[in-house]
Amino acid sequence: MMNRFGIYEDKRKRTHTPEGYELLTHSSGPISYDFNWHLGYYWSYFLQGLKEKKFLATRCHQCGRVYMLPRQVCGRCFVEMNEWVEVGPEGVLEGFTVVRFPYVDPNHGGMKEVPFTSIWVKLDGADTRMMHYCNEHDESKLRVGMRMRAVWAEERKGSIHDVAYFEIAE
Amino acid sequence: MGKRVGIVGVGQTHHASQRLDASGVELIAEAVTRALDDAEITIKDIDAVVIGNMDHFENINYVDMWAVDGLGAVMKPVFKVTTGGTTGTTIAACAFYTVASGLFDVVLAVGWEKNSESDTQAAVATCANPVLERDFFAGAIGPLATEYSMYMKAYGATEEDAAIVAARERNNALNNPYAHVRQAVTVEDVLKSPMLSYPIKFLDMCPRSDGACAVIFAVEEKAKKLCPRPAWIHASVVRHDYTHFGDLEWTFMPTLERASAEAYKLAGITNPLKEFDVAELYLPASTCGVKWMDSLWFCDHGEAPKLIRKGVFDMDGELPVNPSGGVICTNPIGATGLIRVGEAAWQIMGRAGARQVENVRRALVTGFGGCSWSDVIILGADLP
Amino acid sequence: MERVAIIGVSQTKYTQNNPLSFAELVYQVTTAALEDAGITISDIDNVVSVSSDFWDGRTISSMAISDASGAYGKDITTVEGDGTFGALYGLMRTLSGSFDTTLVVAHHKGTESNMRGITNTAFDPLVERKLGLDAISSAALQARRYMTKYGLKEEQFALVSVKNHGNAMRNPLALFPMEITVEDVMNSRRIADPLKLLDCSPVTDGAAAVILATEHAAKKLVPPQKCVWVKGVGHCADAFRLGDRDLADTRALTAAAKRAYSMAGIQDPGREIDLAEVYDAFSYMETLWLEGLGICPEGMACEHLERGRFDFTGPLPVNPSGGRLSSHPVQVAGLAELVECVLQLRGEAGDRQVEGARTALAHGVNGMCGQSHCVWILGK
Numbered sequence: 001m002m003n004r005f006g007i008y009e010d011k012r013k014r015t016h017t018p019e020g021y022e023l024l025t026h027s028s029g030p031i032s033y034d035f036n037w038h039l040g041y042y043w044s045y046f047l048q049g050l051k052e053k054k055f056l057a058t059r060c061h062q063c064g065r066v067y068m069l070p071r072q073v074c075g076r077c078f079v080e081m082n083e084w085v086e087v088g089p090e091g092v093l094e095g096f097t098v099v100r101f102p103y104v105d106p107n108h109g110g111m112k113e114v115p116f117t118s119i120w121v122k123l124d125g126a127d128t129r130m131m132h133y134c135n136e137h138d139e140s141k142l143r144v145g146m147r148m149r150a151v152w153a154e155e156r157k158g159s160i161h162d163v164a165y166f167e168i169a170e
Numbered sequence: 171m172g173k174r175v176g177i178v179g180v181g182q183t184h185h186a187s188q189r190l191d192a193s194g195v196e197l198i199a200e201a202v203t204r205a206l207d208d209a210e211i212t213i214k215d216i217d218a219v220v221i222g223n224m225d226h227f228e229n230i231n232y233v234d235m236w237a238v239d240g241l242g243a244v245m246k247p248v249f250k251v252t253t254g255g256t257t258g259t260t261i262a263a264c265a266f267y268t269v270a271s272g273l274f275d276v277v278l279a280v281g282w283e284k285n286s287e288s289d290t291q292a293a294v295a296t297c298a299n300p301v302l303e304r305d306f307f308a309g310a311i312g313p314l315a316t317e318y319s320m321y322m323k324a325y326g327a328t329e330e331d332a333a334i335v336a337a338r339e340r341n342n343a344l345n346n347p348y349a350h351v352r353q354a355v356t357v358e359d360v361l362k363s364p365m366l367s368y369p370i371k372f373l374d375m376c377p378r379s380d381g382a383c384a385v386i387f388a389v390e391e392k393a394k395k396l397c398p399r400p401a402w403i404h405a406s407v408v409r410h411d412y413t414h415f416g417d418l419e420w421t422f423m424p425t426l427e428r429a430s431a432e433a434y435k436l437a438g439i440t441n442p443l444k445e446f447d448v449a450e451l452y453l454p455a456s457t458c459g460v461k462w463m464d465s466l467w468f469c470d471h472g473e474a475p476k477l478i479r480k481g482v483f484d485m486d487g488e489l490p491v492n493p494s495g496g497v498i499c500t501n502p503i504g505a506t507g508l509i510r511v512g513e514a515a516w517q518i519m520g521r522a523g524a525r526q527v528e529n530v531r532r533a534l535v536t537g538f539g540g541c542s543w544s545d546v547i548i549l550g551a552d553l554p
Numbered sequence: 555m556e557r558v559a560i561i562g563v564s565q566t567k568y569t570q571n572n573p574l575s576f577a578e579l580v581y582q583v584t585t586a587a588l589e590d591a592g593i594t595i596s597d598i599d600n601v602v603s604v605s606s607d608f609w610d611g612r613t614i615s616s617m618a619i620s621d622a623s624g625a626y627g628k629d630i631t632t633v634e635g636d637g638t639f640g641a642l643y644g645l646m647r648t649l650s651g652s653f654d655t656t657l658v659v660a661h662h663k664g665t666e667s668n669m670r671g672i673t674n675t676a677f678d679p680l681v682e683r684k685l686g687l688d689a690i691s692s693a694a695l696q697a698r699r700y701m702t703k704y705g706l707k708e709e710q711f712a713l714v715s716v717k718n719h720g721n722a723m724r725n726p727l728a729l730f731p732m733e734i735t736v737e738d739v740m741n742s743r744r745i746a747d748p749l750k751l752l753d754c755s756p757v758t759d760g761a762a763a764v765i766l767a768t769e770h771a772a773k774k775l776v777p778p779q780k781c782v783w784v785k786g787v788g789h790c791a792d793a794f795r796l797g798d799r800d801l802a803d804t805r806a807l808t809a810a811a812k813r814a815y816s817m818a819g820i821q822d823p824g825r826e827i828d829l830a831e832v833y834d835a836f837s838y839m840e841t842l843w844l845e846g847l848g849i850c851p852e853g854m855a856c857e858h859l860e861r862g863r864f865d866f867t868g869p870l871p872v873n874p875s876g877g878r879l880s881s882h883p884v885q886v887a888g889l890a891e892l893v894e895c896v897l898q899l900r901g902e903a904g905d906r907q908v909e910g911a912r913t914a915l916a917h918g919v920n921g922m923c924g925q926s927h928c929v930w931i932l933g934k
Contacts, residue, residue, distance in 0.1 A: 172651025
């Protein structure tokens with residue numbers, strides 16, 4: 001094996017070059033990339049529904065699966081779904097986790113506020129689950145299988161946050 | 171019909187939380203040079219190159235273009251594949267198909283990441299639908315934590331089962347000079363470590379690393395000349411069935427079950443637990459090392475804890491899992507999947523040093539990423 | 555090389571501010587390509603998605619379109635680069651023996667994102683990025699180098715824009731069909747000298763799909779008139795830093811083309827090719843690449859262009875679709891070129907049909923200033 005410029009050495013702990021110069025890092029500073037995503041027909045309609053305090057799901061005419069979050073194509077059948085079904089506003093808690101370590105929120109570049117509880121809830125009438133927040137941050141008070149209820153925001157403008165969070169409904 | 175393909179050389183960098191001494195291109199060069207030396211060839215013998223990583227970590231667009239110097243790819247064919255966490259195994263599959271097609275004989279596959287250059291969770295969070303799911307995304311750990319809590323509820327698995335897996339992998343890494351985290355731990359150390367996201371604790375979870383891995387694939391005729399014992403590719407299967415996180419099935423992993431079933435069929439495997447001699451599996455948390463064993467057809471749903479407690483997956487067990495220490499000891503995301511392939515190949519080639527399992531004839535490799543994206547690759551010492 | 559055919563193609567109308575989401579665009583072209591071939595989704599063995607995390611604004615960009623591309627229960631992968639490279643990987647997967655049919659689908663919503671910011675990130679963060687280099691400014695450097703090397707004039711490049719926007723008048727899917735003159739181009743707003751607005755391609759939204767099949771699968775699934783055969787393909791990349799190479803030296807393209815020609819048994823490309831779709835992201839690029847492809851001697855493409863050789867009615871029509879100057883959805887573009895070539899070779903190109911076309915060339919570019927090239931030769 002040829003020894004090429006120390007290419008086999010374990011250099012993990014190095015902080016300086018062999019001549020004693022510090023190994024530098026360079027910060028980009030804050031960068032933002034703005035996007036203006038088009039939501040298309042399905043999500044635009046769904047968000048309009050949220051504004052009106054309705055959870056609108058799509059139903060596949062071939063296999064009968066009701067999808068919350070709605071989308072154009074039923075993956076299994078590869079058909080376009082054109083049936084809308086109202087589901088919820090209550091449902092079953094199928095999974096949850098309370099996040100306690102903060103990290104950068106890609107939406108604004110600042111740190112995400114913790115703790116927050118991320119839940120997977122299957123709304124009554126739907127076959128798939130949607131993700132959202134729960135206002136309970138104590139793990140011992142949450143149990144898979146509990147009934148949950150959507151709490152609507154005072155001001156709704158056609159966003160997923162028109163649902164402020166889900167609360168325990170029992 | 172396609173050509174048969176073997177792995178003839180592997181190179182890895184020394185993985186670390188921060189490689190101050192090397193830029194991304196230099197890390198790649200380190201892995202590539204080591205792989206060429208392992209195969210005893212030079213860059214002139216490489217016909218084509220494929221590279222991958224997860225873009226947002228380094229914020230470099232067109233990485234295949236940016237890295238040509240480190241790849242030795244100036245005036246060579248090169249392109250990029252990327253699929254999130256499964257990027258590493260995607261790169262391996264790409265190199266495999268490239269050689270199998272007969273268009274190129276010797277192909278260099280490179281996966282790399284410098285996770286220290288950015289905030290990992292923020293970058294990973296962007297895989298969720300930005301308008302409908304991103305805000306609730308609980309980091310890469312969220313779905314993993316949730317699924318294990320449901321597994322515990324459904325089958326009586328415990329946090330201790332996961333801790334056994336964590337301790338096993340971390341102790342295995344002590345034999346791996348390239349691993350990022352090399353730390354002797356006991357089951358109790360794991361149970362006492364800080365809770366990150368119930369029920370996953372600090373020592374259950376993977377780190378984020380800087381590192382690169384390069385693997386050289388060659389067509390049958392050349393592989394036989396270049397390597398005394400190439401690792402032949404027997405199967406490569408990918409299944410990705412979900413678009414939104416809420417679509418996931420929780421109590422088992424359908425994509426992994428389907429992908430592994432198809433791969434076993436292609437490779438003629440009927441009893442995976444007995445027929446594989448070693449497994450390098452993509453387990454981002456120790457809890458996965460419990461729950462996902464069910465989905466690999468090693469046992470029925472819910473039976474995995476029994477196998478773990480019997481020591482079936484220990485280094486001296488029936489099917490050693492992750493002799494390298496696995497993902498919870500080393501995780502440069504774009505490379506992680508490829509490291510599984512490289513480590514499994516070394517096991518077959520007999521080059522795995524202190525972590526060598528005896529007489530390896532068949533190895534199982536998996537990749538995992540995003541929304542339950544599952545890759546399964548099977549390597550063998552004999553021609554397929 | 556075993557014979558592989560393209561048996562189905564489709565592309566969307568190229569627009570700006572397309573209101574459909576990525577998934578909806580992909581579903582549209584996937585179903586249209588299946589319909590074009592006359593097959594169903596169950597006849598597709600695997601999917602190659604061509605998409606970019608940067609342009610889409612999310613990582614694992616193919617995750618969003620997995621259901622829409624019919625990938626449920628199938629093998630799927632993602633190439634991040636131009637559509638010609640994605641199709642190349644699709645070709646290799648089809649030749650590997652693992653799959654008989656492959657769907658390659660590309661999508662792009664340029665108007666949702668920030669083109670100049672995103673192409674700026676293609677440059678090295680320490681030096682070139684800080685200088686604010688992006689696709690347009692780096693192309694301007696290349697154009698100036700090309701002009702200096704061979705004594706060319708802006709008016710000559712303007713002819714490319716006139717020709718291609720004019721060709722787009724015959725393409726109902728193009729974004730900017732326009733009847734313009736050299737004077738119009740010369741008077742258009744100066745963006746980065748010597749490039750003016752009409753020398754540059756537009757930010758575009760769109761999607762395209764092609765279906766590849768092995769010979770025996772093609773024979774089973776579709777009638778012979780649907781099949782267009784892959785005769786040869788080659789790809790090659792040059793050095794990264796702009797200063798590491800002569801921007802007017804097209805050696806990587808020549809190497810890629812050489813491989814494609816040799817596979818296809820082509821010895822005199824200028825005579826043996828009936829039409830070419832060449833990556834004209836900027837007007838000067840068309841002539842530069844035609845030289846690299848060996849269709850003209852070095853420095854001579856502008857003169858040949860002036861003589862009408864590459865006009866729609868000339869001996870070797872270049873960019874009969876209107877080219878990237880008329881519609882430029884990044885990453886989709888190369889796939890759109892393959893679609894155009896297939897339509898031409900099948901005789902389905904409507905008003906823009908090149909008479910008697912039997913051999914076509916499609917050329918895609920990856921990276922800034924044409925660092926990496928992929929050349930395809932298709933034949934009937």
